[in-house]
Amino acid sequence: xxxxxxxxxxxxxxxxxxxxxxxxxxxxxxxxxxxxxxxxxxxxxxxxxxxxxxxxxxxxxxxxxxxxxxxxxxxxxxxxxxxxxxxxxxxxxxxxxxxxxxxxxxxxxxxxxxxxxxxxxxxxxxxxxxxxxxxxxxxxxxxxxxxxxxxxxxxxxxxxxxxxxxxxxxxxxxxxxxxxxxxxxxxxxxxxxxxxxxxxxxxxxxxxxxxxxxxxxxxxxxxxxxxxxxxxxxxxxxxxxxxxxxxxxxxxxxxxxxxxxxxxxxxxxxxxxxxxxxxxxxxxxxxxxxxxxxxxxxxxxxxxxxxxxxxxxxxxxxxxxxxxxxxxxxxxxxxxxxxxxxxxxxxxx
Amino acid sequence: xxxxxxxxxxxxxxxxxxxxxxxxxxxxxxxxxxxxxxxxxxxxxxxxxxxxxxxxxxxxxxxxxxxxxxxxxxxxxxxxxxxxxxxxxxxxxxxxxxxxxxxxxxxxxxxxxxxxxxxxxxxxxxxxxxxxxxxxxxxxxxxxxxxxxxxxxxxxxxxxxxxxxxxxxxxxxxxxxxxxxxxxxxxxxxxxxxxxxxxxxxxxxxxxxxxxxxxxxxxxxxxxxxxxxxxxxxxxxxxxxxxxxxxxxxxxxxxxxxxxxxxxxxxxxxxxxxxxxxxxxxxxxxxxxxxxxxxxxxxxxxxxxxxxxxxxxx
Numbered sequence: 001x002x003x004x005x006x007x008x009x010x011x012x013x014x015x016x017x018x019x020x021x022x023x024x025x026x027x028x029x030x031x032x033x034x035x036x037x038x039x040x041x042x043x044x045x046x047x048x049x050x051x052x053x054x055x056x057x058x059x060x061x062x063x064x065x066x067x068x069x070x071x072x073x074x075x076x077x078x079x080x081x082x083x084x085x086x087x088x089x090x091x092x093x094x095x096x097x098x099x100x101x102x103x104x105x106x107x108x109x110x111x112x113x114x115x116x117x118x119x120x121x122x123x124x125x126x127x128x129x130x131x132x133x134x135x136x137x138x139x140x141x142x143x144x145x146x147x148x149x150x151x152x153x154x155x156x157x158x159x160x161x162x163x164x165x166x167x168x169x170x171x172x173x174x175x176x177x178x179x180x181x182x183x184x185x186x187x188x189x190x191x192x193x194x195x196x197x198x199x200x201x202x203x204x205x206x207x208x209x210x211x212x213x214x215x216x217x218x219x220x221x222x223x224x225x226x227x228x229x230x231x232x233x234x235x236x237x238x239x240x241x242x243x244x245x246x247x248x249x250x251x252x253x254x255x256x257x258x259x260x261x262x263x264x265x266x267x268x269x270x271x272x273x274x275x276x277x278x279x280x281x282x283x284x285x286x287x288x289x290x291x292x293x294x295x296x297x298x299x300x301x302x303x304x305x306x307x308x309x310x311x312x313x314x315x316x317x318x319x320x321x322x323x324x325x326x327x328x329x330x331x332x333x334x335x336x337x338x339x340x341x342x343x344x345x346x347x348x349x
Numbered sequence: 350x351x352x353x354x355x356x357x358x359x360x361x362x363x364x365x366x367x368x369x370x371x372x373x374x375x376x377x378x379x380x381x382x383x384x385x386x387x388x389x390x391x392x393x394x395x396x397x398x399x400x401x402x403x404x405x406x407x408x409x410x411x412x413x414x415x416x417x418x419x420x421x422x423x424x425x426x427x428x429x430x431x432x433x434x435x436x437x438x439x440x441x442x443x444x445x446x447x448x449x450x451x452x453x454x455x456x457x458x459x460x461x462x463x464x465x466x467x468x469x470x471x472x473x474x475x476x477x478x479x480x481x482x483x484x485x486x487x488x489x490x491x492x493x494x495x496x497x498x499x500x501x502x503x504x505x506x507x508x509x510x511x512x513x514x515x516x517x518x519x520x521x522x523x524x525x526x527x528x529x530x531x532x533x534x535x536x537x538x539x540x541x542x543x544x545x546x547x548x549x550x551x552x553x554x555x556x557x558x559x560x561x562x563x564x565x566x567x568x569x570x571x572x573x574x575x576x577x578x579x580x581x582x583x584x585x586x587x588x589x590x591x592x593x594x595x596x597x598x599x600x601x602x603x604x605x606x607x608x609x610x611x612x613x614x615x616x617x618x619x620x621x622x623x624x625x626x627x628x629x630x631x632x633x634x635x636x637x638x639x640x641x642x643x644x645x646x647x648x649x650x651x652x653x654x655x656x657x658x659x660x661x662x663x
Contacts, residue, residue, distance in 0.1 A: 102570075106569030113564060118560040122658070123586075123658060170659050
């Protein structure tokens with residue numbers, strides 16, 4: 001424990017709870033041949049040191065695009081940031097020069113990708129890919145970089161790290177490859193890690209191991225973690241708070257337990273209902289009717305209204321604001337917001 | 350790897366024998382008389398003609414002639430032309446020119462082609478990209494003898510006459526050293542160069558979209574390092590295959606270029622031998638080309654395993 005504290009002082013890491021990243025009113029659109037696809041429409045969220053934010057949503061909800069924008073790896077064009085700020089330790093990254101941005105990437109904010117096989121360079125040894133971080137950012141010699149790579153591989157519990165440092169990505173199993181991705185993200189001891197569906201490509205048993213490892217390392221290094229996923233099971237154990245995204249907007253935010261216990265948005269409710277459960281064996285699985293909206297033609301009003309069971313005329317005309325949620329007595333529930341005109345009925349009804 | 354190489358070399362033996370047999374057969378069954386070809390326009394003296402036929406066993410059936418030839422090859426004797434010159438000697442004279450020409454062309458093709466492709470890929474849709482796309486399309490659609498004569502006229506004649514720059518010569522002159530090879534090699538390389546440039550462009554553009562390149566960017570690497578270390582290394586794999594296969598093609602495809610620039614290489618030798626229907630020369634030259642082709646493809650396949658660790662040869 002003492003070593004971690006020392007490291008924190010050395011690297012100037014912030015104390016637990018200090019805000020690291022703040023996304024403010026972010027809008028991202030893609031200019032395609034068929035028109036402008038509005039992928040992100042005014043997203044706000046923040047992550048503090050030591051905190052885990054889970055961003056939940058279906059494919060196309062804008063969760064990955066937001067992450068790529070934070071990371072600065074969005075393909076532009078066709079992508080375009082039309083509005084918003086991304087503050088990292090209080091400084092707007094969108095206003096920074098590319099070189100300043102690059103110094104943050106990998107060193108201060110690191111990213112773990114979904115498919116470790118395609119995300120690792122097939123023609124470089126894992127040792128070279130891990131060591132590259134130290135070679136480039138720390139000016140380490142080849143030998144030092146190799147030692148650091150072995151250290152990292154041991155840190156993420158890859159067996160026989162010293163023998164395997166010269167192996168190529170395809171020679172590792174899926175779980176081990178994802179560990180290498182995690183090791184790479186950890187290498188510079190960043191303040192914030194963005195994990196974009198880190199376990200989607202893995203077996204269920206391996207998923208749990210990888211998530212546990214990630215949570216453990218996060219606690220140890222006191223990092224902020226943004227966990228992007230569509231898997232509600234993954235979220236429950238590790239996240240502190242959840243942001244549910246739909247059609248490029250955040251529709252609900254809540255501390256993880258509150259959200260599971262009592263969702264304040266019909267979409268979240270639908271998501272929770274569609275988790276298969278053992279005690280419902282033999283019954284038909286619940287699914288939210290309809291399909292996620294086409295981003296080129298998002299429905300007027302609340303984007304979810306065509307799929308919503310309780311939608312009213314108001315929902316079809318007016319986009320709901322992200323309301324502060326209160327309990328039955330009108331007391332504000334901390335961290336709970338819902339972008340639904342009918343949040344009261346949904347939560348208390 | 351060692352076993353793989355040995356197996357490939359063993360496989361090469363039937364290929365070589367098959368190639369000699371086919372070529373020998375084709376030449377044998379071609380219409381026309383090699384002895385008459387020696388006499389040119391005049392009618393050959395029947396007595397002399399018969400003497401030559403006797404001397405070179407031209408009256409023997411095909412299979413006997415082939416057997417004589419191939420057993421000679423295994424003794425290291427490639428036979429001789431109907432004028433009595435040894436084929437190995439003729440090959441020895443002509444071969445260095447062709448090898449030099451092909452190697453210089455290969456370097457031009459690889460360096461210029463890859464560089465142009467990389468520049469085009471990195472400036473996709475911009476002026477330079479369009480320029481490279483259009484110029485390579487032109488080169489691909491114009492036959493090499495046209496490109497050859499145009500470059501010969503522009504660089505060999507007009508550059509000297511109009512601007513006084515005497516750098517490229519119209520005709521190949523051995524005394525000029527490597528400079529003499531530049532223009533013919535460029536002509537020879539032009540077609541493949543255009544293909545290499547386009548192939549590099551497509552391949553690099555594709556790898557630039559790969560997940561591992563995104564990872565490299567996310568690692569905070571400089572753009573240059575992302576391109577050279579992560580994208581280009583992967584993008585070059587198909588290009589190496591093309592280049593390797595093309596090296597053999599450059600040696601065999603030099604006939605026209607050698608003719609334009611008056612070089613006495615393999616191409617000239619082969620053309621002359623075909624006119625005169627001299628089977629021994631043709632088979633000797635072509636077999637050598639087949640051999641070169643087999644060796645270069647083997648080298649490419651080995652290089653492939655070095656470039657792409659996912660490929661292993663057992």
